[in-house]
Amino acid sequence: MDKDLKFAVLGGGSWATALIKMLTENLDNVIWYMRNPDAIGYIKIQGHNPNYLSSVALDLDKLQLTNTIDTAVSEADILIFAIPSAFLESELLKLTVPITDKIIFSAIKGIVPETGLIVGEHFHEKYHIPFENIGVITGPCHAEEVALERLSYLTIACADGKKAKLIAKNLNSHYIKTKITKDIIGTEYAAMLKNIYAVAAGIAHGLGYGDNFQSVLMSNAIREMKRFTKRIHNIDRNINESAYLGDLLVTGYSIFSRNRMFGNMIGKGYTVKSAMMEMNMVAEGYYATKSTYEIKSKLKKKVKTPIIDAVYEVLYEGKNAKKSFKALTNKLN
Numbered sequence: 001m002d003k004d005l006k007f008a009v010l011g012g013g014s015w016a017t018a019l020i021k022m023l024t025e026n027l028d029n030v031i032w033y034m035r036n037p038d039a040i041g042y043i044k045i046q047g048h049n050p051n052y053l054s055s056v057a058l059d060l061d062k063l064q065l066t067n068t069i070d071t072a073v074s075e076a077d078i079l080i081f082a083i084p085s086a087f088l089e090s091e092l093l094k095l096t097v098p099i100t101d102k103i104i105f106s107a108i109k110g111i112v113p114e115t116g117l118i119v120g121e122h123f124h125e126k127y128h129i130p131f132e133n134i135g136v137i138t139g140p141c142h143a144e145e146v147a148l149e150r151l152s153y154l155t156i157a158c159a160d161g162k163k164a165k166l167i168a169k170n171l172n173s174h175y176i177k178t179k180i181t182k183d184i185i186g187t188e189y190a191a192m193l194k195n196i197y198a199v200a201a202g203i204a205h206g207l208g209y210g211d212n213f214q215s216v217l218m219s220n221a222i223r224e225m226k227r228f229t230k231r232i233h234n235i236d237r238n239i240n241e242s243a244y245l246g247d248l249l250v251t252g253y254s255i256f257s258r259n260r261m262f263g264n265m266i267g268k269g270y271t272v273k274s275a276m277m278e279m280n281m282v283a284e285g286y287y288a289t290k291s292t293y294e295i296k297s298k299l300k301k302k303v304k305t306p307i308i309d310a311v312y313e314v315l316y317e318g319k320n321a322k323k324s325f326k327a328l329t330n331k332l333n
Contacts, residue, residue, distance in 0.1 A: 005103075006325055008076030010069065010091070012036055014052040015107055016082035018143035021053075024062045025173045031064045032263075033072035035091070035227060040065045051092065051226035053147045070097050078103045079168070080137065084282040085110030085119065092127070100128055103214045105135040105158075105167055109191040110284040111291030118188045132160040135167060136184055138191040140246035141176075144256040149175040154182050155243035157187045160195020181243060185233040190244045193308075195285035197221040198251040200311050203228070203321055205260070213329070217307070218252050225303050230305045259285035266314060267321055289315055306331040 007027060007219070009019050012034030021032045034040060042050045044063060047058050068070055083091050085108050094138045106119040115122050120136060124128040130326060135158030147153055154171055156178055158164035168178035181187060204217060225248065226239040239245060251257050262283035265275035272286065293312045296303055310328040313319040 001073060004032065005166070007080065008033060008072040008077065008080045009080045009082060010165055011082035011107075011302040012039055012049070012052070012086075013082065013084070013144040017049045017058075018146040019080055019082055019107060019137075019171075020058065020063070021056050021146060021298050022173060022176055024059045024172045026170045028062055029064060030062060031066065031070055031072045031076050033066050034333060035067055035069075037067045040067055051068040053143060056147045063082055068093050073097055073099055073102065076102070076103065077133075080105045080107055080167075081119065083259040084108070084284060084287075085112050086282065086284075086287045087288055088112055088119065088122075089114045097102060102129070103133045103135075103163060105137055105156075105190065107137040108284075109138070109195055110288050111192060111295075113287060113291060116291055118185070120184055120188055128304050131184070132158075134164070134184065136160070136188045136191070137171070138187050138243055138247060140242055140250040142207060142250060142254055142256040151177070152243040153242055153246070154178045157182065157184045157186060157243075159184060161206075179242065183235065183237050184241075186229045186235065186237050187243045189229050189232055191247060192250040192284070192288045193225050193228060193292065194221075194251045195259045195283075196249060196289050196311055197225070198257050199263035199266070199283070199289065199315075200307050201252040202260035202261075202263020202265070203267040203314065204263075204325060205310070206264040206269075207322055208327055209325070212266070215251075216332050218249065221252070221307055222248055223309055228292075228305060228308075231301065232295075259283050262286065265308065270317060285311075286315060296318075311324065 008031035009016050010033045018034055048054050079102050104123050108119045112122040123134055139156050141152040141154050156164045156168045164180040172178050208313045222245050258281050262275050289311050292308055310324045313324045314321045
C-alpha cells in the first residue's frame with residue numbers, strides 16, 4: 001500500500017492520546033481531532049494533553065490539531081476512531097464531507113447505542129464502508145502503560161491483511177508489539193464484552209469478594225465470552241489468545257481499568273450517576289451491558305450469560321448488588 005497515506009486520530013481521551021504517542025513514533029505528520037478547542041490550545045502551548053495521560057510529551061512538530069471533524073476526515077486517508085461508543089454517532093452527524101472512500105479503524109470498545117451494532121458493523125451498514133476498509137485495534141493494552149512505555153501488545157484485525165500490516169507497522173515500537181488477525185467481529189465483540197466482565201470484577205471487589213472468587217469469575221467470563229462470540233459469529237477462533245483472554249484479564253484485574261473502578265464503586269454502594277461523576281471518565285462497560293443484553297435477548301437461539309445478566313440487573317434494573325452477586329455465585333463453576 002501507499003506509504004504516504006495520511007493518518008488521523010479522532011478523540012481526545014486517554015486511548016486517543018496513547019494512539020497519538022504510538023503513531024508519532026513512526027510518522028512525521030498525524031492529524032488529531034478533538035472537539036475541545038481549549039484542550040487544543042493548551043496542547044499547543046504546553047505540549048501535553050491537560051486531561052488525559054498528561055505525562056506524555058507530545059511532538060508538536062508532527063501533529064496537526066483540529067477541532068473540526070470535517071478537516072480531519074477530508075485531509076486523512078486512514079481514520080482511527082477513539083471516541084466513546086455512546087458519543088460516536090453524535091460526532092459523525094457533524095460531518096458534511098463523505099467518508100465512504102476512507103479506511104476506518106476502530107479503537108472503540110463498545111456498541112453504538114443508536115443502532116445496537118458494534119462499531120465496524122455500524123460504519124458498514126450506516127455509512128456504506130466496505131468491510132475490507134474496516135479494521136479493529138484492540139489489546140491487551142492500557143493507555144496508562146503506553147504512556148509509561150511499558151511493554152504492551154496490540155491486536156490489529158482487518159479482512160485485508162495488507163491494511164492490517166500497515167496499521168501494525170505504524171503502531172509498532174520498542175515498547176509496542178503487534179499481532180494481526182482477520183477475526184474482526186470476534187475481536188470487536190470480545191473487546192466490548194471484557195468491559196462488562198471488568199465491571200463485574202469491580203462489583204465483586206467492592207462487595208468484598210476475594211481473589212479466589214475473582215479467579216472463578218474470570219474463568220467463567222472467558223467461557224461466557226466464547227459462547228457469546230460463537231453464537232454471534234461462529235468461526236474457528238482460539239479464545240485463549242491475547243486478543244480475547246489477555247484483554248479480558250488485563251481489564252478485569254488492572255488498577256488502570258476504568259470499568260473495574262466503576263464496578264468497584266457500584267459494589268461499595270455508589271449509584272451509577274454518582275460513580276460516573278466521580279470518575280470523570282466514560283466506563284464503556286456500562287453502555288455495553290445494556291446493548292449486549294438487548295442483543296442476546298433478540299437471538300433466536302438463546303445463549304447462557306449469567307455474568308452479563310447479573311451486571312444488567314444491578315446497573316439497569318436497580319437490583320441490590322449483594323443479592324444479585326450472591327445468586328450469581330451459585331451459577332458459576
